[in-house]
Amino acid sequence: MDDFFDIGEPIRPLASMASPAEVLRKDLERTMNPEQLNAVLNNQGPLLVLAGAGSGKTRVITHKIAWLVEAVGLMPWQILAVTFTNKAAAEMRERTEKLLGERAKDTWIGTFHSTGLRLLRRHAELVGRTRDFVVYDQDDRERLLGKVMKELNVDKEYLSPKKASYYIDDQAHLLRGPGHPELPMELPIDKTCAKVYAAYEDAKTRANAFDFSDLIVKTVQLFEKHPPVLSEWQYKWRYVMVDEFQDTDRAQSHLLRLLAGDAANLCVVGDDDQSSYRWRGADVRNILDFPDTFPGREVAVVRLERNYRSMGNILKAASSLIRRNTARHDKSLWTEKPAGELIRVFAAETEGGEARWVLKQLLDRRRAGTPLNEVAVFYRTHSQSRVFEDVLRMEALPYIVVGGLKFYERKEVKDVLAYLRLVHNPADDVALLRVIDSPPRGIGDKTLERVAELGSATGTSLFEAMELFAQSREGSRSRAAIERFRGQVQGLRVVAERNADALAVARAVLEDTGFADWIKKDTTLEGQGRRENVDELMLSIEEWRARNSDRSLTAFIDHVSLLTSLDQDARGQAVTLMTVHAAKGLEFDTVFVTGLEEEVFPHFNSKEEAALEEERRLAYVAITRGKERVYLSYARSRQRFGRTDVNMPSRFLGEIDPTVLKPESEFGGSRAFSGSAGWTHGATSRPSVRPDLSTLQGLAGRSTGGGWAASASKASSGSSASSASASRPSHGRSLDYADSQVGGGGGELVGRQVVHPRFGRGKVLKVEGNGEDARVTVKFPMVGEKTIIARFLQAV
């Protein structure tokens, strides 16, 4: 198949009319720099494209696909393009469609995991599963591990399911299955892990399930054990392209090599400076050593070093930072863009002050005409999002938190999905255990234990064991309960068979199992939230159904299994809040990199040199997301765990070329950010730069002096306190918690009119707790009842 290609020369036009290939070539020559063009046109054998941040990488990949089709003559379905996230895959598909139109639909563009899933579905029987197998996520896996470890009598204190899960992932990334000779065996805990690993593997097989790692590892296994299958796919996929190659682990790069075969028409694109998944098994060596890994073959290397994204100063800041790393391909980005503004570095007292500063800059940007969806706030960990959410909500600015609370991970949502999975695959013990008491149906631990015993005695799934149990003469009450449950599931299976539509099955699940009635009965606020979530799930099934031609239960389950919260698309004009990890591959006009403190960013768990370099790469990724403006910020003290931590400014701040930075602080003036000497204790100093509080809604006419200075002086009391004091008008018409004694005689508040920045005016129905953190239930005319933390309300 090597000679399938005779590339480099476009197909000759038949007539004098320009062929699509010629048009494309002209277009490429006009719009691409020489390196990009080189990357697009080089199509024989292995190619490494070292694509610096903002160097037009996605453009190269999509145009390369177009070129392969238009000029080289490949059929779209002969191209495989792999990325890491669904989001990146979606963008690639979209942009390829712009170039190729409908034909792009035949190109397989997917994530590593979706590609693996697809292959495994096709050949399930060769890897010890039936085609109905399911995919276990982290949660399912830990449940199954818990079950397995219980059976093995492994003490959870000694080895937690979570630890076991990490262990399994570590081994899987190295392609070591259970029983592999290289599994660590020195310590007693290693032996326990190995034992658990083997038992877990068996349990997965019995449950007809794969976990995330399996999607890669078992695909590799499939290919290695069944060369004809591998040949089949190698023959189909003539060209393989990979994005974010720096984040591949050993199993993934091995899989790629298998797929590429002897022809090795494999193009990997990546940037070692942006590698950030070490903890997930990513091995930077995959990209660093790529040129040397094809014995006897020349590996072409193209470097994309021209940055089209960021202003000069931003690039300078990023480059000066990343230069501190040692393990990297040498390269230097350049741009023709002007230097642009200096990068402002803000020193706040508390994370609340940091958030308010970000908010102020954000409002300034909005006034200047920057659309909100071009603004992003980055932080190292999810938990940092909250303060920003608080201030944005106060200001009624729309925002999206990427990641964080994951819709598909909510309990009730997972419950419904577990029902679907169980209907689809009754051997799925994890799903069964999940739904068995939702709603409660009189099947308790005792009964379940007996069923489980039957199951392990006969080597069958719990569901099958239930049938045996029903035939036995065990206690009649539990037997009836089990029978009823089995009947429900069987009934649902009939629905599924009669009507293969996922939506119909989901509806039947809600009705027939009593799940809908059960959550309807719960009148608490959480219950209401749960109902809303289930409604939203049904809605999302409908949406999915409208978009897809394959509406089967299997298709839906696959779709959901691989979904992540990163996939929700930014709708409309909203500020984006996300972790730095989630930011990879994106760009924004304006970027805030927050929490630049030691212990936070770099993270306290990353002290070791290699880990620290990864943290630095993360900071590099963050900064290079910005097109026009980048703001950096840190807080002297930060709430964490309920405690107040005082941290030094991040070492990264000191590593950036100081000539592009413009330091400022909560109390005015500029200040060096090396060492704690930079800190003054704010209690006594009068703020010379106060945040522009007049911008906060409903604060016009507040007294000067008061709130801010007060909150600064008690900085350690935390974000909620300071944001409350900032938001509370100092006189008159506020919800004055202390005076109205919400806790004790809080009745006074009930019935009063209040205003919420987003929901508008409403009437207080109920107050729980006291002080600014009291939970106040308010009835709003438009949105109905909501429970809101007191500090976000204002009395009228």
Place this chain on the structure above:
DNA sequence: GCACGCATATTTTTT
């Protein structure tokens, strides 16, 4: 068997 209440760990990043 189930609901409620208290205690505990949890926070790095994700397919």
Place this chain on the structure above:
DNA sequence: ATATGCGTGC
């Protein structure tokens, strides 16, 4: 501070 897990009482 919050979510989850475990124990106790109905």
